[in-house]
Amino acid sequence: MTEPPTVLFALADGDRRAEVAAATADRDDVRAEVVAPEDIPEAVDADCLVVDADCTDDCRHRNRSVPVVVWSVRPPSAVPTTEVAGYVRAGRDGRSLGPVIDEVTWVRRRETSRTKIEQLHASAADIVGARTEAELFQRAVEAAERVLEFDICGIDVVEDGWFVPQSVSDGMSESGYERIPADEGIAGRTYERGESILIDDLREDPDAAAAAETYRSILSVPIGDDALFQAAAREVGAFDARDRELAEMLLAHVEETLSRIRAEAARRDHEAELVAERDRFAALFENVPDAVVGYEFEGDTPVVRDVNSQFEDTFGYDAAEVVGEVIDEYIVPPEREREAENLNQALLAGERLRTTTRRQTADGVRDFLLHVVPLRIGERSVQGYSIYTDITEQKRHERELERKNERLDEFTSIVSHDLRNPLNVADGYLELARETGDPEHFDRVEGAHERMSRMIDELLSLARQGEIVGDTRPVELRTAATEAWNDVEADDCGLVVDTDRVVDADPDRLRDLLANLFRNSAEHGAAAADDASPVADAVNGSAADSPDVFDPDATAEPAAAGAFTRGPGDDRITVRVGGTESGFYVADDGPGIPPEERESVFESGYTTRKNGTGYGLAIVEQVAEAHGWTVALTESAEGGARFEFET
Numbered sequence: 038m039t040e041p042p043t044v045l046f047a048l049a050d051g052d053r054r055a056e057v058a059a060a061t062a063d064r065d066d067v068r069a070e071v072v073a074p075e076d077i078p079e080a081v082d083a084d085c086l087v088v089d090a091d092c093t094d095d096c097r098h099r100n101r102s103v104p105v106v107v108w109s110v111r112p113p114s115a116v117p118t119t120e121v122a123g124y125v126r127a128g129r130d131g132r133s134l135g136p137v138i139d140e141v142t143w144v145r146r147r148e149t150s151r152t153k154i155e156q157l158h159a160s161a162a163d164i165v166g167a168r169t170e171a172e173l174f175q176r177a178v179e180a181a182e183r184v185l186e187f188d189i190c191g192i193d194v195v196e197d198g199w200f201v202p203q204s205v206s207d208g209m210s211e212s213g214y215e216r217i218p219a220d221e222g223i224a225g226r227t228y229e230r231g232e233s234i235l236i237d238d239l240r241e242d243p244d245a246a247a248a249a250e251t252y253r254s255i256l257s258v259p260i261g262d263d264a265l266f267q268a269a270a271r272e273v274g275a276f277d278a279r280d281r282e283l284a285e286m287l288l289a290h291v292e293e294t295l296s297r298i299r300a301e302a303a304r305r306d307h308e309a310e311l312v313a314e315r316d317r318f319a320a321l322f323e324n325v326p327d328a329v330v331g332y333e334f335e336g337d338t339p340v341v342r343d344v345n346s347q348f349e350d351t352f353g354y355d356a357a358e359v360v361g362e363v364i365d366e367y368i369v370p371p372e373r374e375r376e377a378e379n380l381n382q383a384l385l386a387g388e389r390l391r392t393t394t395r396r397q398t399a400d401g402v403r404d405f406l407l408h409v410v411p412l413r414i415g416e417r418s419v420q421g422y423s424i425y426t427d428i429t430e431q432k433r434h435e436r437e438l439e440r441k442n443e444r445l446d447e448f449t450s451i452v453s454h455d456l457r458n459p460l461n462v463a464d465g466y467l468e469l470a471r472e473t474g475d476p477e478h479f480d481r482v483e484g485a486h487e488r489m490s491r492m493i494d495e496l497l498s499l500a501r502q503g504e505i506v507g508d509t510r511p512v513e514l515r516t517a518a519t520e521a522w523n524d525v526e527a528d529d530c531g532l533v534v535d536t537d538r539v540v541d542a543d544p545d546r547l548r549d550l551l552a553n554l555f556r557n558s559a560e561h562g563a564a565a566a567d568d569a570s571p572v573a574d575a576v577n578g579s580a581a582d583s584p585d586v587f588d589p590d591a592t593a594e595p596a597a598a599g600a601f602t603r604g605p606g607d608d609r610i611t612v613r614v615g616g617t618e619s620g621f622y623v624a625d626d627g628p629g630i631p632p633e634e635r636e637s638v639f640e641s642g643y644t645t646r647k648n649g650t651g652y653g654l655a656i657v658e659q660v661a662e663a664h665g666w667t668v669a670l671t672e673s674a675e676g677g678a679r680f681e682f683e684t
Contacts, residue, residue, distance in 0.1 A: 042145045044138075045083040045103075046071040053089075060134050067138050085141045089127075090116050104144050108137050122148065146279065153283055156184040161290045170194075170298055174204035177291045181268065182206060185283055189252070190268035192260065192291075195219045195228065200265060224265055227257040235281050237274040258284050261292045328352060328425040330364055338363050339381055342420075351427060353399020364423075368396045380409070387411050387418045393432075396425065404432040458524050458552065459485040488524075506543045506663040514538050514621055518614045521551035527559035529609040530625075536616035540684050542664055550660045551623065553653045554680055555612055558625035562610030610677075620666065620683040626675035635670045 044067055048054045054071045061069035074088065081103050090109035104122030113124055122144045125137045160180040167173035174192045181187045191205030199216045219228055223245050227234050234257045239245035245255070252269040256276045260266055266288050268276065322329055328348035332339040341359045349355055352368055359367055369377045373395060383390055390409040395402050406426040411418035463485035470478035518534045532555070540547070612625045630638060639658040657680070661668040666682050673679040 041066050041068055042084040042138075042141050043068045043082075044070070044141050045077070045081055045086050047074045047077050047086060047088045048072075049074055049089055057134065064134075064138070067141070084145045085122075087137060087141065104148050106137065106140055106144060108133070150279055150283065153184050154286070157283065157287050157290075160184055160287070164287075164290045165294045165297075167294055167298065170295065171203065173291060173294055173298060177266070177287065178204045178206060180287055181266070181284065185268075185280065185287065187256075187268040187284075189270065190266065193224065193265045193267070195263040195265075200224050200228075203264075223255055223257050224267060227259050227265055227267075231259050231262075233258045233281055233285060235276055235278070237276075256281055256284060258288050260288050261295060264292075264295065266291075325424070327427070330423045330425075332364060332421060332423060334381075334385060334419040337381060337385065339365065339384070348425070351398060351425065352396070368398070370395060370397050370402055380407075384409055384411055384421060385417060385419070387413050389414060393428065403427060403429040405429075458526075458556075459488040461526065462524075463489075506546050506660070509541050509543050509664070511539045512542045512544050512547055514540060514614060514616070517542075517544065517547045518551050521548045522555055524548070524552045525555045525559060527555060527610075527612075530555075530559045530562060531609070531611045533611060533613045534615075536614065536621065538616040538621055540621065546660045546663070550657050551614070553657050554623045557653055558610055558612045558623075558627055558678065562625065562627040613673075617681060617683070620681065622679055622681045624673035624675075624679035625677040626673065627677040629672055629677045630670065638670065639668075 044061075046054070046057050046061075046069060048057065048071065051073075054073065057069070058071040061067055061071070070083070077086070083103055086103050086105045087108050088105060090107060090111045105120075106123040106125060107116050107121050108125045108127055109116055110127045112126070116124065123140045125133060125140050127133050157180070160176075160183075164173065164176050164180065167176055177192060178190055181190045187206075189206050192203050193200035193216075194203050195201070198219050200219055201216050217224065219225055221244075223234055223236065223239075223242070226244055234255075236242050236245065236255050236257075239253055239255060252271055253273045254270045254275040256268040258266045258281070266284065268280075268284065270276065322331070322343070323345050325345065326347060328351040329345045330341060330348060331343035333342050334340070341362055341364045344354075344356050344359060354367060365374075365377050365381075376394065380390060380392075389411065390407065392407055394405055394407050396405050396407075404427070406428050408424040408426070409421060410424075411421035463482045466478040466481035466485070469475070470482065514536055515534045518532065522532050610625055610627045612623065614623050615621065638654050640655065658668055661682055664684070666684050669681045669683075671679045671681060
């Protein structure tokens, strides 16, 4: 409860002094001392000085430390009131003590409020200087104790649904002040409503049952959205509206400072997070195994801001050389310029890109998986990062696999072509067996079937392995040519082998290569004799074109020393197998192949013959390439076709 004011009455009339002294002695709303004007001490130890008009002049010029109230029978116009705190008109009998006490009380409160406001402003500088929440709350409680004269007060912050004490007066701490649920009591009501609550007697408030056991009155003021100030007293009516106003004034500074501290803390945390993120990114940027470029657009052009060491290793440019430069001018091949322009437009629009492309490096043009991340996704972004993952080897393997698959598909499609030859042999001997009944012909049929079975097994095995050529070993051309000749119907042709060269090859595939060349010579030599097209057929359709069956046991004497010959001899096609400086050749003396047709004859499906399928010479080229050989088609010395193989 507020203490009654202490008043010093300085009255000139002695009788009046006696009356006032007697009247104030029986009052409990004032503590009074009555003196004559000349007895006013230099330092007045009272809340207010009350004087009559006769000594106003002396009092207003005195160095006063307390407010002065004039109590006079004179009207205000006759009293110099410019330097006094209040004026009370006395009755004609001089008695009006009640109004004087009221005026003193009002003046005292006004002066006290003014003083407290001045002190609060002074304390505000100390409060706003706080750097942490704990420091702020401590200074706020100290100011409430010192300026507002609150004996028991404290500040809570809401954390996870609880009021958690942050700073409290010693008296409140000793009384068991602790955390409570944020939805309970006077504190909970203040928090939920966001407005101050002043209660004179807690025992009359149902929300204050627990607090009423210790305190009788309370002042509760919110601080922002999640903090609360409370002052308590053990007396009823300890706080009034002016106390609430002053407390709200103090806590307004606290709220503003709290917002600033939290904003600064959030900024520091954000900056620390950015620094940590920058450090993590710098480590990642430098240690990522792929080439990375940090770019920034100047207009529509991407300019290098940074590169990692892997970029330097991959592209062959030092960071100092490319930083600040237009990256496209260094790494985009001419044929990819339009693609790069389209990528740049997409990046400026904030699109994340993941695509395969080709870029120029110190080792030439290589394949990359390009992953570009702008800093702002979905909106215009002038900064970002490009990550280049070298997939050159992967692409090379893919292209090689694709080529192999294409070749295997082609190879599989012509299996029937290669199988048709022993099948024709079997058909021929089967017809002879029916005509003659000679058992020997059945042996020939069985041999042809065994040949087909072996070819099927080998081709399937090779297809599963993904290769056209199997294991290689040294093979004599003479032996391979002899075996291949036996697979071909070439009754009107002769074979001459004039080399002892040994080549590293898959024996069966070399035999296929030679057989297709022999067949080509035989068929087109016969076609030329019948005035057919001289253009080379890429397929052996001999069974469909000729009903004759050759004799695989036919022999001939060598035409010259060291040469092997086979065939009837003189007036038809002669096929010759010989060695070159680094390989071998197969040539004939047939009609030859016109120069304008020579590149086309190796294409799969190319043929000019009615029953041809266009695979024969395609097989020759594929088998040669599978061995790592090159094949060239030229003209033989006799004007026929000559196929040269460099091994």
